[in-house]
Amino acid sequence: MKLAMIGFGQAGGKVLDKFLEYDEKHGSNIVRAAVAVNTAKADLMGLDHVPEENRVLIGQSRVKGHGVGADNELGAEIAEEDIDEVQGAIDSIPVHEVDAFLVIAGLGGGTGSGGAPVLAKHIKRIYTEPVYGLGILPGGDEGGIYTLNAARSFQTFVREVDNLLVFDNDAWRKTGESVQGGYDEINDEIVKRFGVLFGAGEVEQGGEVAESVVDSSEIINTLAGGGVSTVGYASETVENSGGSGGGLLSKFTGGSKSQPEDSANTTNRITSLVRKAALGRLTLPCEIDGAERALLVTAGPPAFLNRKGIERGRKWLEEQTGSMEVRGGDYPVPNSGNVAAVVLLAGVTNVPRIKELQQVAIEAQENIDEIRDESEENLQNLVEDDDDELESLF
Numbered sequence: 291m292k293l294a295m296i297g298f299g300q301a302g303g304k305v306l307d308k309f310l311e312y313d314e315k316h317g318s319n320i321v322r323a324a325v326a327v328n329t330a331k332a333d334l335m336g337l338d339h340v341p342e343e344n345r346v347l348i349g350q351s352r353v354k355g356h357g358v359g360a361d362n363e364l365g366a367e368i369a370e371e372d373i374d375e376v377q378g379a380i381d382s383i384p385v386h387e388v389d390a391f392l393v394i395a396g397l398g399g400g401t402g403s404g405g406a407p408v409l410a411k412h413i414k415r416i417y418t419e420p421v422y423g424l425g426i427l428p429g430g431d432e433g434g435i436y437t438l439n440a441a442r443s444f445q446t447f448v449r450e451v452d453n454l455l456v457f458d459n460d461a462w463r464k465t466g467e468s469v470q471g472g473y474d475e476i477n478d479e480i481v482k483r484f485g486v487l488f489g490a491g492e493v494e495q496g497g498e499v500a501e502s503v504v505d506s507s508e509i510i511n512t513l514a515g516g517g518v519s520t521v522g523y524a525s526e527t528v529e530n531s532g533g534s535g536g537g538l539l540s541k542f543t544g545g546s547k548s549q550p551e552d553s554a555n556t557t558n559r560i561t562s563l564v565r566k567a568a569l570g571r572l573t574l575p576c577e578i579d580g581a582e583r584a585l586l587v588t589a590g591p592p593a594f595l596n597r598k599g600i601e602r603g604r605k606w607l608e609e610q611t612g613s614m615e616v617r618g619g620d621y622p623v624p625n626s627g628n629v630a631a632v633v634l635l636a637g638v639t640n641v642p643r644i645k646e647l648q649q650v651a652i653e654a655q656e657n658i659d660e661i662r663d664e665s666e667e668n669l670q671n672l673v674e675d676d677d678d679e680l681e682s683l684f
């Protein structure tokens with residue numbers, strides 16, 4: 291499906307940049323338009339793929355291009371004040387050509403955390419296309435203020451979008467590696483998952499697999515109904531000897547020269563990939579039982595995809611989630627050397643990570659209030675002499 295993507299803040303901009311890189315590399319045509327918004331000039335300048343004219347610096351009169359320093363209330367205020375500047379960039383998007391908007395932001399900082407929900411609310415008021423959010427939760431080691439920001443932003447962002455897709459940095463941090471150092475790899479993981487998901491709805495129907503190709507309406511219907519979503523992914527390398535005769539054309543016709551293999555093998559591979567995807571590490575770890583809707587996408591050379599595999603995978607997902615709304619389909623990629631399963635679980639509600647985030651955020655909030663109260667008193671004690679013998683100048 292074709293998306294208008296808006297990256298808000300540093301993380302939002304960097305992930306958006308990665309989506310553009312992915313699109314170029316795979317010819318997947320997901321990003322119909324890309325806009326980066328930030329209060330920090332340096333972050334905008336650091337982007338490689340977002341066109342210069344689509345980089346919007348907001349809040350110049352307030353923060354002089356230096357960012358909001360993890361103050362997400364200020365981030366939200368600036369976004370409201372300068373919404374016309376962001377709208378100016380959105381005006382250049384051919385909205386009739388996009389299926390949906392995707393607003394991307396790290397929820398732990400200030401600019402994206404505060405600004406993304408404001409922007410989502412604004413876009414929803416103006417356009418009829420669905421507005422999705424991609425919210426990135428901070429790592430647990432980032433500290434109280436980031437957790438508090440994320441918890442408040444999460445609550446607001448969910449309310450303002452048609453669906454909030456969540457990625458949890460904490461679950462993706464490698465042991466022994468700070469999240470900071472690993473962002474590049476983490477961003478690759480984000481884009482791979484959402485790239486296959488959204489790319490699936492972009493394949494034109496036709497050829498042998500026509501009837502089972504995922505349509506963008508299936509993605510939209512899975513996300514409709516709101517709430518929070520998470521994505522699972524698993525892949526396996528296959529011996530794809532063909533595809534060479536197909537090239538770009540075969541990508542669209544679904545034709546491929548790859549060797550047909552035993553269909554039982556194909557089915558079994560897909561079935562186990564679906565299980566690995568759903569039970570492995572999700573973008574937001576959660577209990578899949580109780581997910582309201584799901585979409586299964588199997589991607590790879592057409593000879594390695596089959597309807598039986600998808601059907602079995604779908605049935606298994608129905609059992610595991612207890613949902614009656616599990617969709618499934620193919621994403622034929624003739625020249626690929628991988629078969630992958632992507633599982634979108636929409637409307638998840640049993641998410642211990644969010645409850646934990648909220649608990650830590652409440653504690654952080656209480657600590658901050660306490661320290662503020664104490665600090666006034668402590669300063670008073672320091673500055674005033676014990677017996678009040680000194681007088682200030684004026």
Ligand SMILES: Nc1nc2c(ncn2[C@@H]2O[C@H](COP(=O)(O)OP(=O)(O)OP(=O)(O)O)[C@@H](O)[C@H]2O)c(=O)[nH]1
Nearest residue numbers: 299300301357358359360396398399400401402428
């Ligand atoms: N996955 C991922 N997360 C990131 C990246 N950069 C930052 N983050 C996360 O996003 C959160 C917000 O950081 P930024 O995006 O830098 O903050 P900002 O929105 O620019 O806001 P200010 O810097 O406070 O003005 C951080 O706490 C991290 O958890 C990135 O490249 N990838």
